Structures are given as structure tokens and as C-alpha cells.
Amino acid sequence: xxxxxxxxxxxxxxxxxxxxxxxxxxxxxxxxxxxxxxxxxxxxxxxxxxxxxxxxxxxxxxxxxxxxxxxxxxxxxxxxxxxxxxxxxxxxxxxxxxxxxxxxxxxxxxxxxxxxxxxxxxxxxxxxxxxxxxxxxxxxxxxxxxxxxxxxxxxxxxxxxxxxxxxxxxxxxxxxxxxxxxxxxxxxxxxxxxxxxxxxxxxxxxxxxxxxxxxxxxxxxxxxxxxxxxxxxxxxxxxxxxxxxxxxxxxxxxxxxxxxxxxxxxxxxxxxxxxxxxxxxxxxxxxxxxxxxxxxxxxxxxxxxxxxxxxxxxxx
Amino acid sequence: xxxxxxxxxxxxxxxxxxxxxxxxxxxxxxxxxxxxxxxxxxxxxxxxxxxxxxxxxxxxxxxxxxxxxxxxxxxxxxxxxxxxxxxxxxxxxxxxxxxxxxxxxxxxxxxxxxxxxxxxxxxxxxxxxxxxxxxxxxxxxxxxxxxxxxxxxxxxxxxxxxxxxxxxxxxxxxxxxxxxxxxxxxxxxxxxxxxxxxxxxxxxxxxxxxxxxxxxxxxxxxxxxxxxxxxxxxxxxxxxxxxxxxxxxxxxxxxxxxxxxxxxxxxxxxxxxxxxxx
Numbered sequence: 001x002x003x004x005x006x007x008x009x010x011x012x013x014x015x016x017x018x019x020x021x022x023x024x025x026x027x028x029x030x031x032x033x034x035x036x037x038x039x040x041x042x043x044x045x046x047x048x049x050x051x052x053x054x055x056x057x058x059x060x061x062x063x064x065x066x067x068x069x070x071x072x073x074x075x076x077x078x079x080x081x082x083x084x085x086x087x088x089x090x091x092x093x094x095x096x097x098x099x100x101x102x103x104x105x106x107x108x109x110x111x112x113x114x115x116x117x118x119x120x121x122x123x124x125x126x127x128x129x130x131x132x133x134x135x136x137x138x139x140x141x142x143x144x145x146x147x148x149x150x151x152x153x154x155x156x157x158x159x160x161x162x163x164x165x166x167x168x169x170x171x172x173x174x175x176x177x178x179x180x181x182x183x184x185x186x187x188x189x190x191x192x193x194x195x196x197x198x199x200x201x202x203x204x205x206x207x208x209x210x211x212x213x214x215x216x217x218x219x220x221x222x223x224x225x226x227x228x229x230x231x232x233x234x235x236x237x238x239x240x241x242x243x244x245x246x247x248x249x250x251x252x253x254x255x256x257x258x259x260x261x262x263x264x265x266x267x268x269x270x271x272x273x274x275x276x277x278x279x280x281x282x283x284x285x286x287x288x289x290x291x292x293x294x295x296x297x298x299x300x301x302x303x304x305x306x307x308x309x310x311x312x313x314x315x316x
Numbered sequence: 317x318x319x320x321x322x323x324x325x326x327x328x329x330x331x332x333x334x335x336x337x338x339x340x341x342x343x344x345x346x347x348x349x350x351x352x353x354x355x356x357x358x359x360x361x362x363x364x365x366x367x368x369x370x371x372x373x374x375x376x377x378x379x380x381x382x383x384x385x386x387x388x389x390x391x392x393x394x395x396x397x398x399x400x401x402x403x404x405x406x407x408x409x410x411x412x413x414x415x416x417x418x419x420x421x422x423x424x425x426x427x428x429x430x431x432x433x434x435x436x437x438x439x440x441x442x443x444x445x446x447x448x449x450x451x452x453x454x455x456x457x458x459x460x461x462x463x464x465x466x467x468x469x470x471x472x473x474x475x476x477x478x479x480x481x482x483x484x485x486x487x488x489x490x491x492x493x494x495x496x497x498x499x500x501x502x503x504x505x506x507x508x509x510x511x512x513x514x515x516x517x518x519x520x521x522x523x524x525x526x527x528x529x530x531x532x533x534x535x536x537x538x539x540x541x542x543x544x545x546x547x548x549x550x551x552x553x554x555x556x557x558x559x560x561x562x563x564x565x566x567x568x569x570x571x572x573x574x575x576x577x578x579x580x581x582x583x584x585x586x587x588x589x590x591x592x593x594x
Binding site for chain 1: 318320323324326327330331334335409410411413414415416417418419420592593
């Protein structure tokens, strides 16, 4: 079965005066997937998202969300998307229930349907006991859960999540990952940004990394990590120089660097497959293995590899 | 017909009721004007003007009663000028993004905010009238019950149009600004000339010609004319001047305020449609 693209971005460009925030990007998000959009601050991510959610006018390029052109039918787009903003976007003086009620009403959901959905969603995010609490009295995690519930109230086809777990404790983050997976399993496409690379790695079907207004790489988390091709095996042996000689003869081994604590063996193929062969080879040669450690590149490595190490200023 | 503006209105009113300091200060301030400034001024002015002969058959109106119409108008002006403030809070708290990214037409945001500002003005005007009557303001003096009812409706119709115009103006400015302090500055700068170059506290008949022309274009003057016509009658004598207000005068003032509100609506709508809050 062919999957359809629910978000299509073609040659998108956007400038603020002299600043070229987005310099011609194209990408597509498939219906039903979790898509992560990553990049350092100032890379052009927020500009792109703001165009997708119709808060910024389209300057150049073509953007379609759920089959609607953002420039020609912004209202149609607004009807089918849900947004969970990065910053705390809650009216401090409204209660949990009123926050949901307000959102449901401005989206024109009929009363009975609205109440039923609010009940359901507050139960899902475990806030039903807090329904009459003003939002200013909620903890950071509760506020985030409320915002997620609000984003889901309209049963969106695409849910935009901007830094969904920023500043939350590990327990709350895991809970929110569960919600995100649940929502995705029920058919909602997720478009997410995050600075937590392990979050993107764990949740996403596909990832695009943006930097300096351009998309530098796209793919599944595994594809991205494999592009680095730098699985490293750390070895301590009874005879490091002997081991080095044997291993350099193996075709999977790209290079070996030594240190007083052992050898770092850079592997050109998948390290988890190369490791047993390395161990076999050393055993055949009668070299004692003291310790073995395999390190695969993380999304952090991928991110830094493609976006460099220098610090970025300004909001993204 | 879409009714989403009622949702914005509902939320604004919740805020009004829950934001206690704002609620109390907005209700107390007009009462203070009446209680202190009004009584102090009227005890002085009535002493001077009592020596001026009143034309035969014309009703003499004391200063407190004369001024009460001005205080209602002034309170409405100030409340309306600051009415856009909540939009700035919405912007600063990111709540504007929620509304702008929703399918709700943007005009509904300004309509909801304006309608709630109008409601607040009505509440304030009602308080001043009741409190004024307690202090001795002689509104609707000698009117029949039917005429009182008609007059109250007339006063509120004027208040409604006037506040709508200034609320839309304030909303428009707020959409273009970044901070509440900016709005505060602009509105303080505007409120005093509007207030002083009007007939709210004194007759404009004695103004220099230049100020007389200015005051004739001042919406506040037209509001005060409307309130006095309905609350005091069409021919009365106050602060040494005779006021005759014809039906034509009142209709002209009403039309002036209607045009003012319509222009403000069009300008505000443009500002909202073009607004980018990212």
C-alpha cells in the first residue's frame, strides 16, 4: 500500500528583512508517522513550523498540509491541525476545564461532543481530578499534559509538538512519550521538534535535521546513525600490539588508535555484527581479551556531525 | 453566523471577575471621582454660579448633576482606551497564537474583546448612576417611569457606540505593539486632551474658538451631549450657560459616534487580518 504525504514542502524560502531564515527546503511527512524536525537554535525550524501552522504568511515555495495549500486555504489547514506550543501557553486564571472549553469553542466543536471529548482527554492525561484548578496552580508536567490534551481536542490529522518535554522530569517525560505513541497509534501524524536527541531517536519514524536554513540530512534514525559509519569497539587485551596487527587485516576495520588503556577500533560496517568476528579472530590468535565495549554513534553524534560544534545564538 | 466571538467574550469576562484588583479599582475609581472631585467642585462652583440669573422657564441643574454625565463619559473613555490591554497579555503569554492558529475568524477576537469592554463600561456607568443618585445627582428629575426607561436605553446606546469605537481603536493599537507599557504611554497621552477638550466638566461655550472647533470633533463631546440629553432633558441651565439640545443635535451626535465606530472597526479589522504573531 502506498503511503500518502500529509505534509508536503517544496522549495520553501523565507526571509526576515536581510536575514534568510529558510533557504529553499523540501521535505514530506507521511501520513501516520512520527516525524522529528531537528536543528540548532536559529536553524530556521520555528520559521518553517510557523509557516506550516499558518502563523507566518508563505513567501516563496509551496506548502500543503493534509491536502490544503497553506497560502490559499489557511482556514482549512487550521481546522485539521493541532498544536502544542513550546512555551507555556495557558491562561493562568482559567481552570483546566475552562482551558479545554475555550479551545473547543473557538474550533466550533458542538457542545455535547465537546464535553464528551474533554472528559475523555482529561482522563487520558490524568487531570480529571484537577478540572476546577486554575492553570497557574498546576505543576510544569501537568501544564504540559493539559496542553497536549488541548492539542488533541480537535482530533487533528496532524499534531505539531514543539519541544514536548522541555524542562520536565524523567518520569513525566516518559509519560508524555507514552501519550505521543498512543496518539500516533490512533492514526494522528506527529510533527515534532526537540533538542533531546534520544527522544527523537526513540520516537521518530523519520528525522530531518535543519541547519542554516537548509535541510542537511533526512532519514530514519538508524539510517542517520549509519551514515556516520563509526561504530567503535574498545578493547583491552593481553597483547595490544599483537591484537592491532591481527585486526588491521580484517576488512571491517577501518582504523585503530591505541591508548594506555587499550585499543579503539573504528568499524566501517555494523559494529554489532563485526564484534563477534573480532573476538573469534583474537581468540584464534591466542590473545587474551580483558574487556570489550561496543559504542554505536548516538543521535547526539549525528546531530553534532551534521551541524558542527559552534554555539548558536538567537531563537530557533 | 459564527458565534466564536462570544467565546472570547466569555473568557474576557472570566478574567475581569477573577482579576480582583482590576475589578475593584475599575468599580471604585468612578465612585471616587463622584465622591471627592464632584462634591468639592460642586460646592465651589454652585456658590459662584448661583448669582447668575436663570432664564425664565429653564431648569437649573446643579454642578454635581452636570458633572455626573461627564464622569460617566470619562470613565467609559478610560476603560475603553485600555480595553486592548488584554490582547497584549494574550500576545505576551502566547495565547494569541492559540487564537490566531485556530479556524476562528480574526475579527471575532476583536469583537469579543470589544463586547467585554462595553459590558465593563455599562457596569461602571450603572454604578455611577446609582451612586450619583445617592450623592444627590438629579438625573431623570421629574421624568415619568416610561421616560426614565427610554432615557436609560438612550444613555446606554450612546455609551455602547462610543466605547465600541475606542475599544476597537485600542485593540488595533495593541495588535501593533509589543508591550503593555507601550499602550499605557499612548493612551495616557491621548486620554487627557480628549478629556479636557470636551464638555465633560465645563461648558465649551466659553472656550477659545480654536478649542471649540477641536471639541466639536471630539467623540467625548458627542457622548456627553447624548447622556445629558437623555438624563437632564433638552433645555437646562448649568454652570452659567444655557443648554438647548434639539433632536437633530442628538441624532447628529449619535451618527457621529456611529461613523467613528465604523471607521475604527474597519481599521482594526485590517490590523487583525495583517497581524503576524509568531
